[in-house]
Amino acid sequence: MLYDAIKPLLFTFDAERVHEETSGLMAIAAPIPGAEKILSLITGSGGAGLSKTVFGVNFPNPVGLAAGFDKDGKLINILPGLGFGFLEIGSVTLEPQPGNPKPRLFRLVEQGAVINRLGFNSEGARSVALRLSMSPRPSVPLGINLGLNKGTDAKDAPKRYAQTFKLLAKHGDYFVINVSSPNTPGLRDLQKSKDLSDILNEVQDANSLKKPVLVKLSPDLSDEDLSACMETANKVSQGVVVSNTTLSRDAVPDQYKSEAGGLSGRPLKARATELLRKVRSMTKLPLIGVGGIATPEDAKERLAAGADLVQLYSGLVYGGPSTIKKITRGLN
């Protein structure tokens, strides 16, 4: 209720600035003993009795934070207080980079959507690895999503993903190879079968700790490319994340149609659910469903469509801090 009251005010400020300010406050609170617990008490009950084991990892509940919210892993010791069953940090790139010029994050309030073209702003894998090595292990499983620096040559992609993976391998419970962000030129082309297979093979060669390695797909893949991707994923990965943001501008008001970037939130829901169903029919691998999930019904629908776990980001922007527990209570 409090969030509903302050939302109109919050939404008068630039979206990225609000994200930075709220993340900054949470990062300050995170090291305070009991902070996660206090956040949990404020946001109420939810999530009990929903634990499950997926790719060998035990999740206290199946509702996680999608990549992009905590790019550098600064909030891993506080965000579980919102009720998440797991967190996925990143995308982390090998070298630090600032991302695209601002403004690069937009709310489409009436549509319950977000457009972002952040372009992998990342502190880089060494810095994130150092932070994770100095932080207590989070109270829920941690996924680490790996991206690629802007301007990386496609032929160097396997080596770079593997280097990034090696730096972070011991800190994550699972890893996601992100070849589907629309904001790094050429990245999505790496979903082509040969490139994807080279990347996954090189990462798996470096995977002496046998961590689950997943692939995150774009909702804009053609059926042909999807089949090729899934053939590769079935051979060399432990799961698939469906899906990243879309370049589609259906149902987007004219004012935002020409705003470059990936669209997420409510307008992505049907497309992401349909893709998940397709992917489920092509694989027995564990699947993480993401895209437009904001309510218990959305989460139930995605799990029924074949997801083993679900994630959200945009739903949190519009629903506020109580969103996750509302969903887990509903799943109960």
Ligand SMILES: Cc1cc2nc3c(=O)[nH]c(=O)nc-3n(C[C@H](O)[C@H](O)[C@H](O)COP(=O)(O)O)c2cc1C
């Ligand atoms: C601001 C923003 C930044 C994002 N950054 C990343 C990212 O770095 N890596 C990634 O794999 N996905 C990223 N995503 C995509 C989300 O993880 C998710 O796949 C997508 O937003 C759909 O879920 P949603 O509708 O619940 O937001 C980002 C999304 C948003 C809104």
